[in-house]
Amino acid sequence: MEKRNFTFIHEFLLLGFSDSTEQQQLLTLLFFSMYLVTISGNMLIVLAISCDSHLHSPMYFFLSNLAFVDICYTSTTVPQMVVNTLTDTKTISFTGCLTQLFFFISFVNMESFLLCVMAYDRYVAICCPLHYNSIMNPQLCVQLVTGLWVVTYLHALLHTVLMSHLSFCASNVVHHFFCDLNPLLKLSCSDVSNNIMTIYTVGALLALTPFICILISYVLIFTTILKISSTDGKHRAFSTCGSHISVVILFYGTAIAVYFSPSSSHTPVTDTLPSVMYNVVTPMLNPFIYSLRNRDVKRALKKTLCKCTAFISNQVFNE
Template identity: 60%
Template sequence: MVEANQSRVSEFLLLGLSRQPQQQQQLLFLLFLTMYLATVLGNLLILLAISMDSHLHIPMYFFLCNLSFVDTYFSSTTVPKVLANHVLRSHTISFSECLTQMYFVFMFMDMDNFLLAVIAYDRFVAVCHPLHYSAKMTPQLCALLVTGSWVTASLDMLLHTLLMARLSFCADNAIPHFFCDVTPLLKLSCSDTHLNEVVILTEGALIMITPFVCILVSYVLITCAVLRIPSTKGRWKAFSTCGSHLAVVFLFYGTIIFLYFNPLSSHAAETDVAAGVMFSVVTPMLNPFIYSLRNQDIKGALGKVIAMKFFSAQ
């Protein structure tokens, strides 16, 4: 079926940013480049700090390390293609490359989704059951949570990719987006997309909403525990941390729910592109700053790494 599709449409055109005036395209190029470099640098610094400091080899930083790894590749599935298209003045992407990009974009989106829930659960255990933290968050459980997340995300996106591959694309091949997103691809299809939409609204909703509910429940319980802290300074610090985490969570889930759990007819190209930038570029850039680089342990580990490299170069 994929071969039949390719005989009709062998490539797509990614027009999400190319329809802007030339001056705005230059600004968008610089903006995407800056955000991508910040994402890669921030996440690589976290990976380096955690891997080189044995004091950080605990569950919380194990999950943060996985989040940094995922966010690095999440951003790398879309932004380099945008930058290359701008430099080469080419906006084409083959049918197979389009499906591959879609698979990895949404697999890493699922992984972000699962890891944010796992981190929220880890913080719930640490705050609400500190005396039982080591007994509950065992290395086996941590490995199982991360492995289960990878397996579930991979199988979920394999289902959506196979469903997309069965569709026919007959005429228009212009995608009004900067990556191969599900919604504009479904709009371009000349096949019946009812099954795809049903799967997105059922299985896809279950995959996204369940971790979101877990995050909200975890932070509600954390808030209740924080309110019992006698120190005002301690409560403010805890609320500040939880508030920043929840801000990223609502940004991530808000844009995804807006994009994928509405009828196809209600989508406008400009708002879809803006929402796509928020969850696939902005959120991976913010995660290292919100979850890690504001953390004193991470800052201390980074200081040690930088000092070690500096003195070794002397």
């Protein structure tokens, strides 16, 4: 049998968004600005909920976790992209690439699970209001979040281990701005059938199960809302769910477009644009969609901002 000479690669070249240096720098500046807004907005949400005792309820507990996850998973990709652009290297080591892949999968899955848990929380609040406090008790909330973190880490570890056993011996050019599953699988010269099977079985199970649970929750919620005789009551119930539904559609729509569309349809553009939506845009919009329309959160944010401003003013005055 003829032996083939392979040059095994130890780093990847992340092409980013454009071959043009000027366009790449402009887009990087744009996304870095959005990243700063994401970090600031979600940090304020976490601080506001932590400092205001009136917001120590299951709904805001899950919201603060969602804000934390948004900070984490957008931080796994955007800073690396900015550094690569500023240094004009665009490279990432093999170990660094797998590390980025692991944390990205973990945080994206956690986002999906939290959206599911938040839908269940709204279901209990609207459909079983008299039993809400007994069902959504603090112990259950902590156990849910802890268990979901374990599941997401195990799922990410499975994909990372499978990826680490592949050989990358052809091109090291990744047509993406971070190390994601589909772009990396295209570069492998090994048999990737196990990886693809894992994406369409385990990945689909962990992605579609929360989505189906969200749909079931909202079918029950809407059925209950339609039975409310008060127009004002219906309006308040719908407004409570509207923000969550918007984020669910945005998140799941783009994620399904990337990971569960036919492999023949995957191109650099079709992979990158939806990834930007759920990696950069969605985490940035979440604080606005979920919180700024909520009076309690608005009040808590104002108090937090006043305290921060007063603290900074005192520090400057003392100096």
